[in-house]
Amino acid sequence: GESVGLHLPTLSVQEGDNSIINCAYSNSASDYFIWYKQESGKGPQFIIDIRSNMDKRQGQRVTVLLNKTVKHLSLQIAATQPGDSAVYFCAENGGYGGSQGNLIFGKGTKLSVKP
Amino acid sequence: KAGVTQTPRYLIKTRGQQVTLSCSPISGHRSVSWYQQTPGQGLQFLFEYFSETQRNKGNFPGRFSGRQFSNSRSEMNVSTLELGDSALYLCASSLGLAGGVYNEQFFGPGTRLTVL
Numbered sequence: 165g166e167s168v169g170l171h172l173p174t175l176s177v178q179e180g181d182n183s184i185i186n187c188a189y190s191n192s193a194s195d196y197f198i199w200y201k202q203e204s205g206k207g208p209q210f211i212i213d214i215r216s217n218m219d220k221r222q223g224q225r226v227t228v229l230l231n232k233t234v235k236h237l238s239l240q241i242a243a244t245q246p247g248d249s250a251v252y253f254c255a256e257n258g259g260y261g262g263s264q265g266n267l268i269f270g271k272g273t274k275l276s277v278k279p
Numbered sequence: 280k281a282g283v284t285q286t287p288r289y290l291i292k293t294r295g296q297q298v299t300l301s302c303s304p305i306s307g308h309r310s311v312s313w314y315q316q317t318p319g320q321g322l323q324f325l326f327e328y329f330s331e332t333q334r335n336k337g338n339f340p341g342r343f344s345g346r347q348f349s350n351s352r353s354e355m356n357v358s359t360l361e362l363g364d365s366a367l368y369l370c371a372s373s374l375g376l377a378g379g380v381y382n383e384q385f386f387g388p389g390t391r392l393t394v395l
Contacts (some may be wrong), residue, residue, distance in 0.1 A: 196381050207283070207369050207386030208322070215381070253322065258382075265312040265327030266335040266377060267384065272321060 172251060183241040185253030187270045190214045192235060194256035199228060199239045203250045222255045281305065283372050283387035286302060291393045297358040300390045302370035303349050310375025311353035312384065316367040328353050329375045365394045
């Protein structure tokens, strides 16, 4: 598959454990944040999003936490599975209002799940 | 419902040449955004088109250009290719509705461009 990043921080977890991936965002005016998952050879895939008027949002096995005070996002994955192995990116909309086509992406974290 | 498709998937060019990449959005989506992904710089926004008009532009030189057709399909062009243009070029489509409505972006698989 294609390498999406040669200098990514890596998180290695055991199957069944919970994973926490962190991200610092850059623009205090950003009001929309998204987590994406990218598997080798594929484009990023939407996982979960959150607006700036929330500090927590839950999905299926995933939770996103937003701390606007320190401009920090985290993604929690419960009961991590081998299929969760991928590179995870946080993205922010940069505060451009309704236009969401210009996302600012973080550098990414590679999650490796050991069976 | 078909996803975002990009053609070609792989491309090899030499320095100085130009290249055109194509993106077909999900049916009904009017916004197409382009991103460049490299190991060093990560994912960087190039530009966004909505209803055949460029709505946003990232911080890339004028050698990078794009356009959108009336059927929402989009092309991006890179002229006078440089070695540093080697990257995975991703396009994403969304409904693109403004006014505080946040619409999910769906990404294609990308076009891997190698410049020799």
